[in-house]
Amino acid sequence: MLVEEIMKERVITLSPVDTIETALKLLQEHHIRHIPIINDSNQVIGIVSDRDVRDASPSVFEKDTERKELKNPIKSIMTTPVTTVHPLDFVEEVASIFYEQEFACVPVTRDEKLVGIITEKDMLYTLIQLTGTHVQSSQIEVKVINRPGILPQVTQVFGKRKVNISSVLIYPYKPDPKYKVIVVRIQTMNPIPTIEDLKSEGYEVLWPKMPGILS
Template sequence: MLVEEVMKTEVITLTPSESIETALKLLNEHHIRHIPIVDHNHCVIGIVSDRDVRDASPSILDEVSEGGQLKKPIETIMTSPVITVHPLDFVEEVTSIFYEHEIACVPVTKNEELVGIITEKDMLHTLIQLTGTHVQSSQIEIKVLNKPGMLPQVMQVFGKRKVNISSVLIYPYKPDAQYKIIVIRIQTMNPLPTIEDLKEAGYEVLWPKMPGMTT
């Protein structure tokens, strides 16, 4: 899945000379957490979060403050330089950027110009779609040898049953690197017939554990 398929294209922005107070108002009015800061060419030169603005705001207990801090330009608190991604980047790869840099938002640029934004909430929503958990389905986990050709072999069993597959994931089997786990979600609330087919074909089904069944 590409970034352009999940990014928001209507992005609220500010210029570096606008005030922190303006940023605070926009964050509250639009219920957002990040605002990209752009120059006159609409190129991203910084970004501010609700936490940045909150930290820069005077305390309600500070009786002598007249809010002068809020009049300062947003460039005094913005984060710069900014990590950006391209609309044609894969969402799966962008996920690692969020994790490695511990960020919650990434502007999307094309030819250095801002064209969208993607947040951790967007990423979570996309993960739900990729894993198929947003539709009524059953999850089956199959332990197989970690060697080429295993996925096509397993899929033949599902093909014979003619079940509709929502998603397919593969991850390592931690107790033994010689094996891996194939996770398949099928659009049925009764996976028992498919599980029986898998067992008859000689596959070890780790999940679900059906009563009266042995692996």
């Protein structure tokens, strides 16, 4: 899946000379948590979060009603430089950026111009779609030898029952690197016949551990 498939194209932005007060109003009005800061060429030169704005805002207990801090330019609190991604980047690879750099959002640029934005919520929803948990299904985990060609052999067994496969994921089998775990979600609430087919073919089913216990 590509970034362009999940990114939001309508992005609320500010210029570096806009005030912190303006950013505060936009965050509240649009119920967003981040605002990219762009220059006159639509290039991302910074980003501010709701936390940045809160930290820069005066305390509600202060008596200064003029709230001078809110008149400061947004460039005084923006984070720069900004990590960006391309619309044709793979979502799975971008997920590692969110994890490793602990980002909550990443602007999307093409030819150095802002074209969209993706947030951690977008990433989480995409993960739900990729794993197939958004549709009614049953999960089966099969332990297999880690060698080329094993995946089509296993999925061929699933094809005997003519059930739709919602998703297929492969994980390392931590106790022994010679094996992998193939996780398949199928659109049926009764996976027992498929489990029996897998066992008759000599595969070890890790989940469900007992027939009748569904995911």
